[in-house]
Amino acid sequence: MKKNLFDKVWEIHEVCKLTGGRSQLFIGLHLIHEVTSPQAFSMLREHGLKVLFPERTFATCDHIIPTDDISRPFADPLAEEMMQALEKNTKEFGIKFFSPETGYQGVVHIVGPELGLTQPGITVACGDSHTATHGAFGAIAFGIGTSQVRDVLATQTIAINRLKVRKIDLAGKLGKGVYSKDIILYIIRKLGVNGGLGFAYEFSGEVIDNLSMEARMTICNMAIEGGARVGYINPDETTYNYLKDKPYSPKGEDWNKMLSYWESIKSDKDASYDDIVKFDINQLEPMVTWGINPEQCIGISETIPSDDSPSTKEALEYMKFKPGQKLKGQKIDVVFIGSCTNGRLEDLREAAKYLKGHKVPKHVKAIAVPGSYTIKKQAEQEGLHNIFIEAGFEWRLPGCSMCLAMNPDKLVGDQISVSTSNRNFKGRQGSSTGRTILASPVTAAASAVAGEVADPREIFSIK
Amino acid sequence: MSLGPIKKVTGRAVPILGDDIDTDRIIPARYLKCVTFDGIGEFAFYDERFNPDGSSKGHPMDDPKFKGASIIISGNNFGCGSSREHAPQSIKRAGFNAIVAESFAEIFYGNSLTLGIVCVTLPKKDIEKIVNVVHNSPESVLEIDVEQKTLKLNNDIYNIDIKESARKAFLEGTYDSLGELLQNIELVKEFEKNLPYRFKAWGI
Numbered sequence: 001m002k003k004n005l006f007d008k009v010w011e012i013h014e015v016c017k018l019t020g021g022r023s024q025l026f027i028g029l030h031l032i033h034e035v036t037s038p039q040a041f042s043m044l045r046e047h048g049l050k051v052l053f054p055e056r057t058f059a060t061c062d063h064i065i066p067t068d069d070i071s072r073p074f075a076d077p078l079a080e081e082m083m084q085a086l087e088k089n090t091k092e093f094g095i096k097f098f099s100p101e102t103g104y105q106g107v108v109h110i111v112g113p114e115l116g117l118t119q120p121g122i123t124v125a126c127g128d129s130h131t132a133t134h135g136a137f138g139a140i141a142f143g144i145g146t147s148q149v150r151d152v153l154a155t156q157t158i159a160i161n162r163l164k165v166r167k168i169d170l171a172g173k174l175g176k177g178v179y180s181k182d183i184i185l186y187i188i189r190k191l192g193v194n195g196g197l198g199f200a201y202e203f204s205g206e207v208i209d210n211l212s213m214e215a216r217m218t219i220c221n222m223a224i225e226g227g228a229r230v231g232y233i234n235p236d237e238t239t240y241n242y243l244k245d246k247p248y249s250p251k252g253e254d255w256n257k258m259l260s261y262w263e264s265i266k267s268d269k270d271a272s273y274d275d276i277v278k279f280d281i282n283q284l285e286p287m288v289t290w291g292i293n294p295e296q297c298i299g300i301s302e303t304i305p306s307d308d309s310p311s312t313k314e315a316l317e318y319m320k321f322k323p324g325q326k327l328k329g330q331k332i333d334v335v336f337i338g339s340c341t342n343g344r345l346e347d348l349r350e351a352a353k354y355l356k357g358h359k360v361p362k363h364v365k366a367i368a369v370p371g372s373y374t375i376k377k378q379a380e381q382e383g384l385h386n387i388f389i390e391a392g393f394e395w396r397l398p399g400c401s402m403c404l405a406m407n408p409d410k411l412v413g414d415q416i417s418v419s420t421s422n423r424n425f426k427g428r429q430g431s432s433t434g435r436t437i438l439a440s441p442v443t444a445a446a447s448a449v450a451g452e453v454a455d456p457r458e459i460f461s462i463k
Numbered sequence: 464m465s466l467g468p469i470k471k472v473t474g475r476a477v478p479i480l481g482d483d484i485d486t487d488r489i490i491p492a493r494y495l496k497c498v499t500f501d502g503i504g505e506f507a508f509y510d511e512r513f514n515p516d517g518s519s520k521g522h523p524m525d526d527p528k529f530k531g532a533s534i535i536i537s538g539n540n541f542g543c544g545s546s547r548e549h550a551p552q553s554i555k556r557a558g559f560n561a562i563v564a565e566s567f568a569e570i571f572y573g574n575s576l577t578l579g580i581v582c583v584t585l586p587k588k589d590i591e592k593i594v595n596v597v598h599n600s601p602e603s604v605l606e607i608d609v610e611q612k613t614l615k616l617n618n619d620i621y622n623i624d625i626k627e628s629a630r631k632a633f634l635e636g637t638y639d640s641l642g643e644l645l646q647n648i649e650l651v652k653e654f655e656k657n658l659p660y661r662f663k664a665w666g667i
Contacts, residue, residue: 015654018643020631026654029662036547038498047641052648053655055662064496078496085498096664117662129546129570145548145574151641157651159640160573161628193483194540197569227543229569248662261659293483293543311482404492404545425487425544432491432510 002268005121005234006165006200009140009265013123015157022159028122029139030057030152032095033108034064035406036127038085040149041093049154054094056156058117061086061099062107063406067369067396070100079407093153106372106398109133109340113217114374116246119258120235121265125152130340130422132223135232136216137239138265140200142229163200163230164274170205172282177457179350180215181342181420181440183207185287185297188226190279193295196228199275202267203233207281213242214346221341222422225294234266286456288327289424289438291315296424297438300328300455318426319435320414327437327453334417335360335448336429337393338369339403342420342441345375351445352379352387354460360392361451367394367409369401393448405430418447468636472561472581472607474533477523478594479508484537485544486571490553503549504556524557528601536594537564538587542571551575561607563614563623565590576629576638581607583623585614593621609633 003011015024032040037059044051051057064079073080090097098104098111105111109130112118120138124131129143148158168187174180188195201223208216216233223231240259243249250258285299292315298304305312306323316323321330337343337351348370360366368388370376376398379385385395402409403421410430411417417429417436424436437453446456456462494506512522519525535554541564542550551574554562561581575582585593596603596616606615607623609630614621632638644651 012659015651016647018628018640019635019637020628022628022632022640024644024647024651026651026658028658028660035495039500039548042499052651058662076496081498082496119660122660127546127548129544131546143546143570145546145551145570145577147548147574147577147639147641151644154641155644155648155651156655157644157647159644161626193543194566194568197540197566224570227540227568248664250660250663251665254663258660293485314481404487406492406495423485423487423544425485427491427510428487430493432515 001272002270004165004202004267004271004273005138005232005265006140006163006202006230009121009123010162012121018159022161024157025160026123026157027125027152028056029112029117029124031108031112031124031126032057032059032149033128034061034082034086036146037089037149038082039146040153041089043150044153051093051095051153053156057095057153059086059090059095059097060105060108060111063400063404065399066407067399067401067409070397076408100373103373106374107340107343107400109221110344110371110375113137114246114372116243116249119243119249120239120262125158129224130221132229132231133217133221133340135220135223135230136213138232138235138262140230140232143224164198165202166196166199166275166277167202167204167273169276169278170203170207170281171278172207172280174207174281175284177442177462178284178286179440179442180211180218182284182287183281184219184222185289185294185438186281186284187279188222188294189297191226191277193225193293194227196223196226199228200230200232201226201228203231208233209236212346213238214344217344218341222294225422235262286440286443288443288453290319290321290327292318292424292426294422294424294438298327300443328455330416330453332364332418332447332452333415334411335364335366335444336369336402336417336419336421337441337444338371338401339421340371341422343369343371343375345378347420347441348375348379348384351441352384354442354456355391355445355449356387358391358449360448364448364451366392366448367396367402369396370398372398402429404428418444418453420444466579466636466639469579469581469633469638470610472534473604474560475531475601475603476534476536476597476605477529477532478536478597479523480538480594482539483543484541486542486547486550487544489542489550490547495547495549500549500552500556503553504558507553507557533558533560534605535559535562536590536597537562539565541567543568546570548574551578551580555580563590563593576632577640579638581609581633583607583614583625585621585623589621
């Protein structure tokens with residue numbers, strides 16, 4: 001039988017079967033950060049265990065790090081304690097830590113790919129659900145809990161049930177002002193936030209073939225928002241071009257050797273799948289969420305549904321929106337451009353391209369948070385920071401920031417933010433009554449300029 | 464690591480209803496700022512239970528009639544969102560040993576399994592029936608039989624669904640995977656030698 005990429009990579013990494021049918025799966029690359037790892041290291045110490053392959057684990061700090069002042073100790077003593085724990089644990093167990101001083105710190109799912117650690121045909125695990133991001137390279141990447149972080153540290157393996165695979169075939173051409181963020185929101189709307197339970201999603205089709213690595217990462221990043229723990233895209237020339245000359249990507253003879261490995265793990269032409277769905281995205285317009293999960297989204301010209309299902313009612317009550325209302329024109333308070341979903345160089349370039357010459361009104365607090373120091377440096381070389389600052393944005397230091405507001409960047413009261421992050425859950429952005437509207441970076445930029453939820457194609461005359 | 468088997472969970476239940484109850488609702492991110500899981504139980508469902516001024520919102524967990532409940536009843540896609548183990552840790556430390564729902568998010572389910580929280584599913588109509596009984600007589604005791612795959616409530620018996628791998632792990636006491644994984648450590652070391660890739664830094 002012809003195999004898909006998931007099956008091939010799984011089989012290459014399956015050490016053995018465990019009782020009850022789970023597999024012991026080898027994790028080639030383990031990424032850790034300060035929030036979900038300290039307890040795992042404590043558990044290792046409790047059991048007197050060592051890290052089996054310290055050279056396969058890499059650390060960075062992202063969730064709690066401030067994006068304005070990172071002088072030590074951090075103003076928040078709890079954040080400082082977590083940072084110190086990470087410093088101590090990585091030092092004691094011999095793990096490479098990309099701290100701010102190294103110049104490579106950033107959001108874990110941005111750092112892995114841009115350093116060339118994330119490669120096709122590997123397995124990746126990280127104590128963070130957006131680990132699916134790495135699937136954009138043709139890796140199989142799992143978000144795991146802290147006990148599993150412990151398992152990977154101690155054994156470089158996890159106990160896991162094999163997933164089914166659903167191919168999501170995307171036909172058509174992206175319209176102007178429409179981005180991969182809009183595609184993934186559309187897919188989640190169609191398949192539901194729990195549609196992917198038990199599945200890995202393989203994203204394919206001409207739309208995907210034409211996307212950059214950055215745009216592909218945005219799509220895989222949000223697979224988990226559709227319930228799929230794993231999302232991936234078959235590697236191709238775009239993938240290999242991105243990887244060339246990255247610090248950890250293979251060099252010289254190794255490159256050729258790995259290239260043939262990468263080619264070998266691609267889904268076979270007539271590979272079998274547990275499910276196949278097709279979407280045409282020709283008519284897709286910029287998407288915005290109106291509710292409290294990412295499935296609750298609409299095209300910018302549509303109106304909020306007026307069904308009286310309990311979930312719609314609960315969402316509208318929390319968001320204080322009316323059924324049948326348009327979101328376009330809704331006054332907003334905050335705009336956040338950043339996160340592992342949309343904090344990459346291409347996102348900042350695209351937003352800056354349109355922001356040039358525009359001004360954010362006084363009532364809107366707008367922040368741009370580059371995903372890593374690598375991105376920040378490059379963006380500043382290109383002068384993007386000046387465009388953001390002149391438009392009225394704050395230009396911040398790298399971190400997860402207002403995506404989940406574990407650092408000082410938070411909404412206040414029931415403020416509404418247009419955010420390029422991945423979750424619009426109740427209280428997600430740091431206020432238990434705060435309201436989040438998810439959108440692409442260019443829709444966020446347009447909304448910042450308009451002071452209300454806006455169609456970027458109108459605000460920036462994109463034709 | 465070496466844990467006793469879990470064959471049955473018995474206890475009173477509290478309905479925490481709704482679909483897609485996400486991990487930010489189970490434990491808001493600000494309570495993840497910790498280096499141990501100790502004391503995390505008191506923050507379970509915090510923003511669902513309390514207003515910003517600390518006053519009660521009247522959440523079922525704080526309803527005196529459900530006090531002492533050890534089983535949560537909920538809807539579809541329970542635990543969606545983050546991989547934070549803080550979510551099932553807070554639920555366990557708040558005194559819950561089992562969750563009955565229509566379905567569970569993947570990562571939450573795995574995390575709960577490792578902690579020995581028995582997650583089982585039932586169709587909506589059965590959940591509605593159980594919720595009804597629990598509302599009317601909150602002192603009723605549910606008995607989840609992992610081995611027989613049943614849930615007993617008064618005179619009714621429901622056929623619960625549970626992943627076979629999870630069921631076996633509970634019955635054999637291997638739900639915390641580390642012990643089982645460590646047994647194969649020599650095999651893993653050999654396996655690694657044949658893996659086609661390693662990470663070499665160039666100029667970093």
